[in-house]
Amino acid sequence: MKNLILSTVALAVAGSMTFADGHSVVRLGTEGAYPPYNFLNDDGEVDGFEREVGDELCARAELTCEWVTNEWDSIIPNLVSGNYDVIIAGMSITDERDEVIDFSEAYTQPDPSAYLALSADADLAGGVVAAQTGTIQAAFIAGTGATLLEFATPDETVAAVKSGEADAVLADKSFLQPIADADGEVMLLAQEELIGGGVGLGVRESDGELRETLNAAIMSMKADGSLNELIAKWGVGEQF
């Protein structure tokens, strides 16, 4: 018995020593509600474009990664307070976000934002346009003549259009395209907006080393074309 306790203690000490420095496990925070970037599959696991990119990046950077879901609203506060180490949630690189966190290299091309509406003659100039809170699209609508209607989840923005609460929804085209394809009631409008500068990984500003590691992995995925393959597979905009 005594031996058992001793060896357990020894193991625990050795364990905590090996993990004492650096990131032994890198926790990846995502929203899990924004297909094709990230969503929960039928088994309740994180799936999608970013799941495959993230797993491949971790393999190349030789990191042990773990997936965590967090609602979009508080995804940045929870990163800076250290609940996870990386945001990988279809987050466009913007100057405002860059003041709070740091971004890696972009791993998608800037994806045009599209409007989804019930009819082709939706009033985009003076009507009600829905967008998810805290997104580049919400900021863009706020700057136009249209009335902005914000929702916490992407799903609710689409539901608002279908219920007639909003005239249209503005979101990444790659998110709206599958919805327009599957649902006969709604359609994508011809007008598109070029906002945002590509999607990047968010890391804490004090985490420069992790950022460099991930950047190197992104570069290698860009160089050998494996990133382009995933972009084509999940349909998230143009290739590199």
Added chain:
Amino acid sequence: MFSFCTDPATLEGFQWLSCYLTTGKHMSMYWAFGTVLLLLAITAPTALAFGFAGASAARSQVAPLRWIGKTYIAIVRGIPDIAFFLFFVIALDQAFEYIRHRVKCPDWEEPVRQGNDFIVCTAAKLPLGNAPQWVHETYGFMLAVLTFAIVFGAFAANVLFGAMRAVPKGQLETAEAYGMNRRQTFWRVMVPQMWVYALPGLSNLWMVLIKATPLLFLLGVEDIVYWARELGGAKQPQFTDYPHPDWRMWYFAALLVFYLCFTKVSEFVLSKIMVKLTHGQATAAGEAQRRAAA
């Protein structure tokens, strides 16, 4: 789950539904019902303990203790729940980590706050960065329990404070006349009698607590409301074997039924407890009970 579920696209009607309702994602939702019940089971007694301590402190003869009790009740009751839930949990988590940081890494040079970042040494992280996901979830759950207990404890403290004062003065004077000291009077005469006065207020709190459990989602715990929203949202065929339009209405209807049934059961149990507590008490209901029995 079932053997015929391998190709859901070919299924129809009841078979499709039975496969759909047993996906891993749905299982997570069923587990979430357990999470909510577990939260209630742990929070209710903890909040009651907080309330009892708060009420005892608020009527203490020691001035600083009294101030603490009254401040606790006043502050927590005055702050909106949502503000408390959003701010307090992150603050509490950082406070724990800061204390561990000071204890475990005394020779750490860099500041804990660097711009927006809150950085403690790796050994002080709570839970440790390399801990498995279930540890993180349990820790989040415990933070949620603590927050709920503090919030509802303040309301319970106020209810108990009033209940303690409602115990007839004659009872306490009689206890003193029998030679009991303050402590004995409190534990032997006041506490057993106060529950009958506290129960209506406490049962109210219990009902509010049941309805407040969706706030769990604000604390990062995936509760039934989160899953209802996630599962009910429209699903496109590219991303699931079970595409469907927006079904949130049905999921929320199921939650409605769950909460209604649960409050109904609670009402039944609480009325039983009330009957038991009234037994032999110097109240009108207690007197009525005595007459009915006689």
